[in-house]
Amino acid sequence: MTTRxxxxxxxxRILLRETRALFAAKGYAxxxxxEIVTAAGVTKGALYHHFxxxxxxxxxxxxxxxxxxxxxxxxxxxxxxDPWTQLRTGCAAFLRACADPLIQRIMxxxxxxxLGWHExxxxxxxxxxxxxxxxxxxxxxxxxxxxxxxxPLTHLLSGxxxxxxxxxxxxxxxxxxxxxxxxxxxxxxxGPTRGRGETSAPTTRVISGQAGKLTE
Numbered sequence: 001m002t003t004r005x006x007x008x009x010x011x012x013r014i015l016l017r018e019t020r021a022l023f024a025a026k027g028y029a030x031x032x033x034x035e036i037v038t039a040a041g042v043t044k045g046a047l048y049h050h051f052x053x054x055x056x057x058x059x060x061x062x063x064x065x066x067x068x069x070x071x072x073x074x075x076x077x078x079x080x081x082d083p084w085t086q087l088r089t090g091c092a093a094f095l096r097a098c099a100d101p102l103i104q105r106i107m108x109x110x111x112x113x114x115l116g117w118h119e120x121x122x123x124x125x126x127x128x129x130x131x132x133x134x135x136x137x138x139x140x141x142x143x144x145x146x147x148x149x150x151x152p153l154t155h156l157l158s159g160x161x162x163x164x165x166x167x168x169x170x171x172x173x174x175x176x177x178x179x180x181x182x183x184x185x186x187x188x189x190x191g192p193t194r195g196r197g198e199t200s201a202p203t204t205r206v207i208s209g210q211a212g213k214l215t216e
Contacts, residue, residue: 012050014040020061024102028058028110058114065106066127069097073128084144087135088186091161092179094128098165099175108166129158146191
């Protein structure tokens, strides 16, 4: 990489860092381009060299945030020994990551407001929802989950977790209860416990010697 290329990369990195801090602290609408270039120590020309607009800059920041959350979720899940525990742990890690007010502001509040629901949803699918789909597909293929179409299940779970994460912006103290509720929801997907290494209590047949009756 040439010196000029390194300088361009460093300028972009600084712009993203400073813009992310401003958006997280104040919200997209309250931050102007003049404030961004002042914080980054660059000119507007330098900003426009890397980004077409403030919205384009926000999209780059959102992408960075989503990728970081995805990496946190993947790291938490990969530390577990089996696919089912990986799913539960990864889903809980997503809610914990989204409990950070700085993440909430960019990813959950301003994201759909600035970019529109469809574009925001497409970016979400490209990151966390894609990994969720892969995890659920693997569990269905392994017989851990009953055979079923995975796409609608992915959307249902993803939507539930996004809604829970958004709700937690106003109820942060409810994070433990929300994770517990999510665990119960996930456990319900597996159906009856029989077939998961657990068996129902055996039926006992007793013949009463005095009455000569069969009881169970």
